[in-house]
Amino acid sequence: MRKKILSFLTLLTLPAFLAAQEEEASETAAEAVLNAGDTAWIIVATTLVMLMTPAGLALFYGGMARAKNLLNTIAMSVGGYIVAGLVWVIIGFSLAFGPDIGGGILGYDGLFLANIGMDKLHGTIPEILFAMFQLTFAGITLALISGALIERLKFSTWLIFSALWVIAVYAPIAHWVWGGGWLGSDGVLDFAGGTVVHINAGVAGLVIVLLLGKRADFGKAIFPSSVSFTVLGAILLWFGWFGFNGGSQLAADAIASNAVLVTNIAASAAALAWLIVEYITYKKFTLIGIASGIVAGLVGITPAAGFVDTIGAFVIGIGAGVFSFYAVNSLKKALKYDDSLDVFGVHAISGIWGAIATGIFANPAINSAGTGLLYGNPSQVLIQIEGIVATIIYTAVGTAIVFGISSLITRGARVSAEVESQGLDETEHGERAFNLR
Secondary structure: OHHHHHHHHHHHHHHHHHHHHHHHHHHHHHOOOOOHHHHHHHHHHHHHHHHHHHHHHHHHHHHHOOHHHHHHHHHHHHHHHHHHHHHHHHHHHHHHHOOEEOOOEEOOOOHHHOOOOOOOEEOOEEHHHHHHHHHHHHHHHHHHHHOOOOOOEOHHHHHHHHHHHHHHHHHHHHHHHHOOOHHHHHOOOOOOOHHHHHHHHHHHHHHHHHHHOOOOOOOOOOOOOOHHHHHHHHHHHHHHHHHHHHHHHOOOOHHHHHHHHHHHHHHHHHHHHHHHHHHHHHOOOOHHHHHHHHHHHHHHHOOOOOOOOHHHHHHHHHHHHHHHHHHHHHHHHHHOOOOOOOHHHHHHHHHHHHHHHHHHHOOOOOOOOOOOHHHOOOHHHHHHHHHHHHHHHHHHHHHHHHHHHHHHHOOOOEOOHHHHHHOHHHHHHOOOOOOOO
16 A cells, blocks of 8 residues: 555656756756867867967068068067967956946956856856967957058067057957957857957058058068068968867867868968969069968958858958959058058958958858848848948057057157168167078
8 A cells, every 4th residue: 555655646746856857957958068079179279379470470471571670570479479468368358258338348357367267168168268269369469460560660669559459459349249249249240350350450550550650761662581481471370270260169060160161262262363363463473472362361251251151252262362452552552551561451451351241141051140141131231331330440549549658658659760770670679580691
């Protein structure tokens, strides 16, 4: 009799017990769980992106500078990455991915990553790894700006500017797009940094160029110190960009794989387009043109990498190569601004094209988070333009203010005419790139 009663009670409570188990299982599934594969991939992607700045970008820019300024040009990339990395850990990450007011006014939740514990996750990877991955993005964005300013800026001014700019300009833009801010909430698509990184850096470079003034010998033929360095730097950037774009999915999955594929397609298409237009214009196939086309294509595909298919990548690459070629060879000459290594022409122009093209070619079959004009959502183009315009305005104003403060601290940002003539390698660093005598 007792067994029958227990069996009856068990039958009565079984549905409730099963429901409780199901609810507990659902709650567990909803909780973030560390994924070893995702974590391993993002560790690799982080190292790839890190390689882009103090190696790839340093060589790419250094090779295009004159021999007397090669070391200084490299030092600006390396020094900028160092400063950005420290500032990012102290306060930058907290500003970019911490709390805010109304999606726009930034707060912070702890200095020195104080609120990130070893067991805290961002999706399926450790939060500390996410912070490090994002650190490399802040570092390269800042370093990109330096290419516009070489051969005439005090190194001390650059270091101070680097620290202030990451806090006042980069962190807010990153938050607005990626950190839960208003642009992301409005639906702006920027998979890996077309807006946050490239438009941001290109506009900042142009603003400083206009404030700093032209080099004394602007308009004269300038011979690169090493075309080989520049091509090698472009290849290292290309290599690192697989981590830049593929890693931005923060998972080892099909979208990350697609991002790697379309990155390669766009870089190749842009390089070929640049070469064709260059040959039509100048009857030469230059290695600088190949390197510049590669980078333009990489920039163009960056915001779109997680959203577009192979056809979209091909069109984006061609557009980036053509638009940046004419920006560098026609627009710059017409407006006569001294953007030393064409940061605005390559990064801002291809970044703008890539951001708009994302709104056109975003394919929901690739990523359900993005649907573009060609797939029935024409409003996405307008949303992309909103992100572009907001970034240009904020970056232009913020950069001008930060540069002005940096110049006051160092009692002028520009080196003397004598130092500029002699070269910044010896005057700023006391070294030579090539000791041939």
